[in-house]
Amino acid sequence: MKSHTERLINLVAYLLNSRVSVSWEIIRKQMQGYEKASDSTALRMFERDKAELKEIGVPISYDGEGYSISKEHYYLPELNLTPDEMFLLQICSQSLKKTPGFNRIPEVTSVVHKAMFDACDLFPSDYAQAMEKNYILNFSLGTDTEKVSKLVKTLFDAIFKRKCVFMQYYSIGEDKKGSRTVEPYSLLIRKGIWYLVGKDIAKKDMRVYKLIRISKISVNKKSPEKPDFTVPKDFKIKDYLGKRAWELSNTDGTIEVKVKYSSDISWWVKENFSDRNEVQMNSDGSCIIKFKVNTIDSLIRWIMRIGEKAEILSPKYVRDEIKNAFTEILKKY
Numbered sequence: 103m104k105s106h107t108e109r110l111i112n113l114v115a116y117l118l119n120s121r122v123s124v125s126w127e128i129i130r131k132q133m134q135g136y137e138k139a140s141d142s143t144a145l146r147m148f149e150r151d152k153a154e155l156k157e158i159g160v161p162i163s164y165d166g167e168g169y170s171i172s173k174e175h176y177y178l179p180e181l182n183l184t185p186d187e188m189f190l191l192q193i194c195s196q197s198l199k200k201t202p203g204f205n206r207i208p209e210v211t212s213v214v215h216k217a218m219f220d221a222c223d224l225f226p227s228d229y230a231q232a233m234e235k236n237y238i239l240n241f242s243l244g245t246d247t248e249k250v251s252k253l254v255k256t257l258f259d260a261i262f263k264r265k266c267v268f269m270q271y272y273s274i275g276e277d278k279k280g281s282r283t284v285e286p287y288s289l290l291i292r293k294g295i296w297y298l299v300g301k302d303i304a305k306k307d308m309r310v311y312k313l314i315r316i317s318k319i320s321v322n323k324k325s326p327e328k329p330d331f332t333v334p335k336d337f338k339i340k341d342y343l344g345k346r347a348w349e350l351s352n353t354d355g356t357i358e359v360k361v362k363y364s365s366d367i368s369w370w371v372k373e374n375f376s377d378r379n380e381v382q383m384n385s386d387g388s389c390i391i392k393f394k395v396n397t398i399d400s401l402i403r404w405i406m407r408i409g410e411k412a413e414i415l416s417p418k419y420v421r422d423e424i425k426n427a428f429t430e431i432l433k434k435y
Contacts, residue, residue: 106327109135110151114160118176123168250296253313254289257298260321261286264329266303269319271311279317284309285331288339299342301331310342312397348393348401359393359401360415367411390415402427 116133117124126148130136136144152162152169161175183191195214198207260267264285271282283303290297296313322330363371365387372381375391382390395401402424405412414421 105135109133109147110155113151114155114171117162117169117171118173120170123165123170125168129169250313253316253319254296256319256321257286257289257313261288263321263326264331264333265326266322266330267300267319268322269311270317272315272317282311284311287333287337288342290339290342297342299339310396348395348397348404356394356396357398357417357420359395359398359417359420360390361393361405362388362390362413362415363408364388364411367408398423 112133112135113129116129126145129148130144136148139147155162160171162169162171191214195210198210257267259265267284267286269282269284270279272279284298285301285303286298287300288298290299298311298313298316300309300311301307302309368383368387368389371389371391372383375381375393379394380392384390393401398420402420405414405424406427414424
């Protein structure tokens with residue numbers, strides 16, 4: 103894999119430094135990695151390399167005679183950050199240090215420092231003024247950070263190489279661990295919690311997995327240089343970013359949970375949740391909303407924060423779960 107990565111980097115550098123487009127024949131002769139392979143093998147390697155680079159955003163183009171990479175489209179424009187934007191960038195980098203599973207702190211720190219150095223027109227007084235206008239929000243989660251960090255690294259590699267993963271996953275709905283074979287498409291983080299988005303091979307459907315529920319994981323070792331799958335063209339990770347915590351993981355199966363909200367917050371419920379849920383307004387000002395829920399524990403935690411202003415009407419076992427949760431809290435406190 104090292105030689106493969108080096109070949110990709112060398113190809114980008116070679117095309118960026120070329121003043122004119124370069125034909126495949128010249129690339130094959132001058133670049134290490136292609137020159138020793140047979141004609142058909144070298145061409146397949148080149149086509150695969152081009153596809154991978156284009157997938158990550160490298161603008162390789164063909165003008166009918168050869169290949170090139172436009173410096174104008176490859177390099178990012180200069181950043182003109184305001185004091186507020188600079189300070190928020192610092193806040194984000196600091197928040198990542200408290201994010202379970204995030205193991206790219208040195209890289210992020212380096213990028214932020216470079217951005218600060220380039221923003222030579224910003225002065226300490228500007229940062230002080232920006233600090234007064236923003237709030238720093240920290241959070242602490244009782245998760246196994248080292249475990250999640252290793253999972254994130256393993257999954258990042260599998261996603262990049264497009265290799266299937268085999269894992270043991272705990273399903274709350276079934277209350278047991280089960281084996282999963284997954285095509286990993288992407289990772290996302292929401293409120294400090296990492297999720298894997300991918301296709302469950304057995305169920306032939308998209309699934310979202312919470313990393314803290316994965317107990318064992320391994321990557322398919324067969325044909326390490328060959329991808330196991332192709333990410334669908336219509337897959338967009340942004341389609342999952344806007345979802346709420348109880349909508350993300352559908353590994354437990356989707357159920358309908360009916361919740362009643364008191365009149366003093368019903369307007370807020372309707373305004374924030376009517377886009378994807380059925381809301382019934384009552385004559386007394388209260389409302390009843392039907393949630394499509396994939397992860398029960400996430401919905402329960404959210405409803406518990408609202409307290410007596412929310413009441414689960416159905417199903418009964420979810421109502422019993424939240425009742426038991428409050429009972430345990432009263433016992434402890």
